[in-house]
Amino acid sequence: MTGTQSRALTAIGSLGMALAAIFAQQPVVALAQQAAESLDRTVLPIPEPKRQTFTEVDVRKATAPPRFAVTPPQGAPNVVVVLLDDLGFAGTSTFGGPIDTPNFDRIADEGVYYNNFHTTAVSSPTRAAIKSGRNHHVCNMGAIIEMGTTFPGNTGQIPNDVAPVAEMLRLNGYSTGAFGKWHETAAWEASVSGPFDRWPTRQGFDKFYGFLGGETNQWAPFIYDGIHPVELPADPNYHFMTDMTDQTVAWIKYQKALTPDKPFFVYFAPGAVHAPHHVPQDWIAKWKGKFDQGWDAIREQTLARQIERGIVPKGTKLAPKPEAIQDWNTLSADEKRLFTRQAEVFAAFLAMTDHEIGRVIKAIEDTGQLDNTMLIFVYGDNGSSSEGGRSGMFSEMTYFNGVQETVPDMLKFLDKWGGPETYPHMAAGWAVALDTPYQWTKQVASDPGGTKVGMAIRWPEGIKAKGELRTQFHHVVDVAPTILEAAGLPEPKSVNGVEQRPMDGVSMAYTFDDAAAKERHITQYFEMFGNRGIYHEGWFARTIHRAPWEQKARRALDDNSAWELYDTRTDFSLVNDLSSKHPDKLKELQALFLAEASKNHALPIDDRVFERVNAELVGRPDLMAGRTSIVLAEGMTGMTENVFLNIKNKSKTITAEIDVPEGRDANGIIMVQGGRFGGWALYVKDGIPAYDYNFLGLERTTVAGAEKLKAGKYTLRFEFAYDGGGFGKGGMGTLYVNDKKVGEGRIGRTQPMIFSADETADVGIDLATPVVESIGAEAKSRFNGRIPKVTVEVKAAKPAEKAEADAAILLADKKAMAD
DSSP, X not given: OOHHHHHHHHHHHHHHHHHHHHHHHOOHXXXXXXXXXXXXXXXXXXXXXXXXXXXXXXXXXXOOOXXXXXXXXXXXXXXXXXXXXXXXXXXSXXXXXXSOOHHHHHHHHTSEEESSEEOOSSHHHHHHHHHHSXXXXXXTOSSOGGGOOSSTTOSSOOOTTSOOHHHHHHTTTOEEEEEEEOOOSOGGGOSTTOOOTTSGGGTTOSEEXXXXXXXXXXXXXXXXXXXXXXXXXXXXXXXXXXXXHHHHHHHXXXXXXXXXXXXXXXXXXXXXXXXXXXXXXXXXXXXXXTTTTOHHHHHHHHHHHHHHTTSSOTTOOOOOOOTTSOOGGGSOHXXXXXXXXXXXXXXXXXXXXXHHHHHHHHHHHHTTOSTTEEEEEEEOSSSOOOTTTTTOBSBHHHHHTTOOOOHHHXXXXXXXXXXXXXXXXXXXXXXXXXXXXXXXXXTOTTSHHHHBOEEEEEOTTTOOOXXXXXXXXXXXXXXXXXXXXXXXOOOOSEETTEEOOOOSOOOSGGGTTOTTOOOSOOEEEEEETTEEEEEETTEEEXXXXXXXXXXXXXXXTTOOTTOEEEETTTOTTOOOOOTTTOHHHHHHHHHHHHHHHHHTTOOSOOOOOGGGGSHXXXXXXXXXXXXXXXXXXXXXXXXXXXXXXXXXTSOEEEEEEEEEOTTSOOOEEEEEEEETTEEEEEEEXXXXXXXXXXXXXTEEEEEEOSSOOOSEEEEEEEEEEEOOSSTTOOEEEEEEETTEEEEEEEEOOOOSSOSXXXXXXXXXXXXXXXXXXXXXXXXXXXXXXXXXEXXXXXXXXXXXXXXXXXXXXXXXXXXXXXX
């Protein structure tokens, strides 16, 4: 051994003895736990202690201070919140419904389940409330993010003084992950320019894998990992529900492998069972014939099961269907054939979703953590959706654009229903059936059919009860305080330097082992699109202001002539209006509603629907406001309609500078917006330049050149001269190569309102589904040359044209936006 080696080994040995001495003096885990128990957790983040200074020169003679680490209280559980989409009170077998949900059944059977748990009646508001513990207007979510206005309570921007429970847990030492649907980022902030404050990874989550908007194509979603778009695999069997479950399972197992003692918080929010109802055919086949009896019989059978199982009190009656929902026995044979298929696909979608949720449960079980994991299952962010209207639709985009589908048209897609070639929704009669025993559906915040959903909690280390029903009134704002109490954490007074507004919810923990516990959430207001109500100590006062399918409100907002009064303690399904018997009680509750609405920023009430989608009409920020052009280049992708230049209902010019490669034909997308169910594309196919307009997947127009592009630089230009005279008109399209006209053609009609809820504008590739089927989407649609520059320009509308367009939007309430 050399002298150098000997000295090195001596030094290593000395270091080892020194480290051993240090660790012997201070057991890190014990010190960390001792520090954790003495932390002031009311101010987050918990400040680090002042750093110690030393005068000792030799580290061997000094003692290091204990390591500062924020850890959760001893025994804090893992927490999983499962939030499904657009599923009413009676959608599951757990709550007497016709669709088997064995994993939801399991959670209810091994814990407690609630028959009086409420949401806000619509997506974004419920999601903001469940994450924060505050009422939805307090979170500025009076409606969905795409309908934000300038009024407090409705801006669509979550304020800093309502920090989400995920951030509270993260700052107390939890790992946090969100998977699936978000729908909480202000519409104009969902771009590469941000700001990212209201994206998931700045709202308390270390990990996010999912989509930002209100819905997505399950076969071809536009998804993010954090803030980075994900390119979809070339897998014909790909389905987002399975993908997001894979991601969740992997994250849970990885997190526990690395830090088994660190609890996690998972927010698992599938896009299911919101439209589009996309599900593999093998799942659909299992439900063949199971809805042939129709929605009226389904309602009766469901109520009978609910009474038999004690989910609703004996003697509960079915509330009458809305007048717009036809009796099943009056339908034609073709209508019954179509509508039963719609129900079979919906049932398959829910069954598949429940199955995937079971995989998440199994992953937790595999880590040995299931008993100390609090599973909170909320099977619906609102009641079932009646936005499919009288007959449903093969593509929601027809609904958004005012095109009425007919039963004969839809029957052509019957065998493909639920597959990639469709973007379907079901008839409203099924929504009413899945909200049994109630009358109304999603959007109607003044009826339990719009707000009440199935809910269950399982946590063996914290809940002794198994399979027990709880009847106390609760609301989504109660979830966050329940999580904090279970974790042994106080509600913080300050988060990230901002004084917090106290939570509106109450913890549900008092009900866990006491079925007869006195109700603690005694007052709750409801408001959505003018539908409003107030719950107080068992009484419920409400007014039905507008059904989801009605063209206009039934009366003025200040008209209180149609308020109703119910005693929910004796009238579970709200069939006995007591307003005439107890007028003083009704007046008391109406006054209480106004007080609660004012306190929670729900006033003034906004009953506009479709016009709120137009940022200019309601003053919402718009990245493209006042602009008539945008300059892009290859690599710029993923631009939703809320952050892209609006080219609809006006003339436009697209000019692209491209480089065609040597030795092969040019091929691929140059510029695209939308996808299979509506959009447009400038592209090159086998060397031939072309422009396609895809009207709702129903009509396709191609304007193409005749000669192949050789290697070199080109300027392609497409000009569309809009006819004018209103929304959705056609026009003449002309294609140029280096200023030479190479093709022209007439486009008969255009989409007036929207191309897609989740498809995007992209340069050099077509993400998600293809506008041009022969080009395809994702990697195979990528342009094989270069695209240095693309300019999109629109011709500004004349004042008269603008007034006409605004008037058309004001009249478009009948096309109420589904979220």
